[in-house]
Amino acid sequence: MIAAVLGGVLAGLLALRVYQRLAHPFLWADVVYYCKLRSYGKTLRARMQRGIVSYLDCFLHQAKENPHKPFVVFENQTLTYRDAERRSNRFANAFGSEGFAKRGDVVALLMFNEPDFICAWLGLCKAGCQVAFLNAGAKAPSLRACLRSCGARTLVVGADLAGLVNEAWPDLKEDNVAVWVMDHTSPSEEFNSLLDKVEKMPGECLSDLPKVDIMSNFVFIFTSGTTGLSKAARVGHMKAIVSMSFLHMCGGRSDDVIYITLPLYHMSASLLGIGGCIHLGATCVLRRKFSASQFWKDCVKHNVTVVQYIGELCRYLLNHPPVPEEKTHRVRLAAGSGLRSDVWREFVQRFGRIKIREGYGLTEASIGFLNYTDEVGPIGRASYFNKLSMPFELLRYDPQTYEPVRTPSGRCTRAPTGEAGILVAPLTAMNQFLGYAGNKVQSEKKLLRGVFKAGDVYFNTGDLLMHDHRDFLYFRDRVGDTFRWKGENVSTTEVSEVFGPLDFIQEANVYGVSIPGCEGRAGMAAVVLRPDHEFDGPTLYKHLLKTLPAYAWPWFLRVQTSLDVTETFKQQKGKLVQEGFDPEPSTRQPPGVTWLESLAL
Template sequence: MKAAVLSLPILWLLRRIFLPYLWKDIDFFYRSTRYLKFVENSLNSDPPFLMLDMFYQQVSSRPQKTFIFYQDEVYTYKDIDLKSNQLAWTLKQYTKLQEGDCAAVFLGNEPAFIWTWLGLAKIGCPMACLNYNIRAKSFLHCFKSSGAKVLIAAPELQDAVEEVLPALVEDGVQVFYLSRESPTIGVDSLLDKMDFASDESVPRSYRSQVNGQSSALYIYTSGTTGLPKAAIISQGRLLISSSISTLSGLTSEDVLYIPLPLYHSAGLMIGVRGCIQQGASLVLRKKFSVSQFWDDCRKYNVTVFQYIGELLRYLCNTPKKDNDKDHCVRLAIGNGLRADVWKEFIQRFGDINIYEFYAATEGNAAFFNYTGKVGAIGRTSFLFKFFRPYQLIKFDVEKEEPVRDNAGHCMNTANGEAGLLIGKITEKTPFVGYAGDKSQTEKKLLIDVFQKGDLYFNSGDLLMEDKDGFIYFHDRVGDTFRWKGENVATTEVADVIGMTDFVEEANVYGVAVPFHEGRIGMVSIKLKEGKNFDGEKLYAKVVEYLPNYARPHFVRLQDAIEVTGTFKQRKVGLVQDGFSPLTIKDPLYVLDENEKCYKPLDLSTYNALVDRKSKL
């Protein structure tokens, strides 16, 4: 007995050394499997208990609880229920929408986005969430890929609607402004009709065929490498989506701040959907404002907020204030947060629990950093991998395809080696694909990966797993380029350049040079306000931290770095622009090894490079 008692501290010490995250792994596994069991039971009930049923549950149990704060407006769960009823009855009266038909919304972040979504769900119609920044060709591509029969648009987007209206009318699409009058011939108004519509409950018979496999949403990819694709979000996937906010610890007592666009999965599926799951309140911000962020948090007593990594960097770049830690925020949920920004944010704004996660809108593999490991996007374990099988495989970034052995099989990467994330497609981890062009779905499939007939989803992301089971984001396929026989990860280079004191933001990419293989590094830089470009200082920084092949050879100064709606940097246009001073009006600089600096790129230097008179 005495020996057993004495051995307890030894066992405790051994666990701390060899299995330091054991209890956290077990706890997370238990909570996540319990949530998945809840989803499974909900889908298997008769009738299935879906997102809309959860909303009804909250309306019933807390009708006067505030659901949405928006500017100076307040909406309870009951308010939104009644408003969505009016929308549903209006659409039934003035459109030809039937159960299963899609309607598209072209709206910004406002309460109408949410009650429109719920109203459509009440009549069994999936919703296509159009990015309000798209125009012309991209607009029509997105709209048509969803097969939508109705478009509901914000009146302030009149110009964008009128630009594509002839094509929509030709296809028999009904178009509405979310207003009480319409200035456009061929476009009807909606709010005036809703004013006279019933707010009585909509019978379940209007959505009697909706089940877990039915389409609930169409969420569009960013389109950083082409036209956006409409990811099909099933009702079952919509149920699972709130697992991230639930596992982060969101409760009914929380107030969640959503500065992210609702047309993407983070804001709508994790944010709004997570609040519906828990009966929490949300604060809707039309657009992220770095100057108003903390004032909003104080005004609405925000306890949780969503982020994209860039947002936290913007906040860290603001002038320090005495009240930086004067707020009620306890949780932050998001992705894309750099380790250095993570540390700086916590140090400056207080002990906020940051829950970083990795997930793709359409993907079947996801990771969650439940330990708070700075810099990691998630953690894995043998338990996790058993239920959500994935692999990191060797990838040739130059050919942009997986590396296969002589037998034609893919090869796993070693710990610490970046590899392409692929998720095994099974009944419990499906990949539904995209609406419209089936070839887009087929392009994301990998067949005969490790054995004949197996099927995996190609995430397009390069990740790295360390020996302790932590997962780190490395780069997106297409963002990595090859120079002098070496792979260059743009995010790693951007992190180094971002450490330079005059750099506000850096967007790294590779550009082609005539008569050279691969692509050489180039960086677009936005300077901090009041700062000037220092070619010597930047040269010293890249030489200190980067190998020769990874150092950007060209620099382009821009007033603003173009990003997508989810704050991902756009690179395609920059790559196409190249580094020619003949076509680029922005200031350009070139790395000069002899003078140990970046000097202005003039026409004679440019000609010497393209004519191979100067070596790269």
């Protein structure tokens, strides 16, 4: 009798297991990840009870616990956690003694990647200042606008960028901006040198570090400006400390050596990358700029185990000729965002058994996802457990105005499974939006009110995501990138991926252009050919026939030698959309534009 009961129970459990594998194959992965999030939440609360409530506090904790462990490796220089702690103290003491940084001030930092970027940043935090990270690729005319928007009247600039500031000096001088150059001497009488003051300062910590309101602003990070002028996003202390868990959630460990080539003035490198190293107590190998030719050589030289990527960085590595080091490295994990499916598969095939952890996040808010499975393509999961920890919705939208569709009662509607929708998330204590500095109009545009009921407020990411029947989330496009043609919505990201298998095309940037007398926008693609390859129109035509419906084809091609991208490898579309095309053979066409006459409109 007992044997029969046990047999029945085992059979039932087996049937339940089979059902789970068939109907909910990722259930246990979802549960494990949810438990990991809960565990991190408990750790975070325990740290806060011990007074570790900010990014700076986390660094000070690691400097105390692991003083002799290498923190930053840069070129031929290595700083331990204690070294970085003492040097940041010297910066803090110099800022205070020179009187150019007072508590509450906003100080702008304009530098390429180097250890003193981190030490100066931490020193300013110790002095009670808010730091504004300026884009090192900015042009002189925009510097004044950036400084004005965030309210900075002091600028710390790297020695190699002093020339840029000198070009903008007439405007900055009118605003009484004080410039401090990260060098022992100043290239101009109008500027102040900083390093000669820093190295005379004691390395002891300030006696009265400022207390932090975790709900207040921490840093200003400028958006990449793919569609216009950069905006200064306010990033709060809560957002910063949560961001530090990214590498840990991806599977990073304290014994990892993490390679960061992304610019520190963007969130990915500063909060997720350096912050992730601090959270783990790991070592960071920092490079001034990304180099495809040196990438794997650096990984072998420094025994790198984790690399951080964003955008098209992985595609650049694939386009580079093979090097011996790409087979002898010890990299086990690549964490980041923006990796397209075609590149993902080829990257893993060529560079070895590297676990990819693709995520999604924003500078302005804390909504984010992580694909913790080995499924190629998704940016995360939309399971029941994940929505418990990070509530969000995908809303139907009008493809002409890109505004959410509202019912007669004024409420928004959810996008059905399999259809792209605008990602929105309710504003909460954990999902703050502090707005853009000096830009109330743009700040208000990011908020949706009365979404599902009177009084609710949601943050509008402006990104289009798709939730499939297996609860995976896929990034489709940014609002404005998706276009409508022949009554159908076309995702530029999806069309770009179709170009991936073509051996004569190296890169493709897809966008929509207006055609006089036609509704909507037709597809157009700017492409870069691979070296020693010619454009093959018949092959492209056959490939499009097999892979895309006719309405999604790019009807116009523009062959270029390179594509414009931001410092984080996001493709620039605005200028291309404005230049459009000219189908009249009797008139002058923009350089490099080819009209596919075989694909007659």
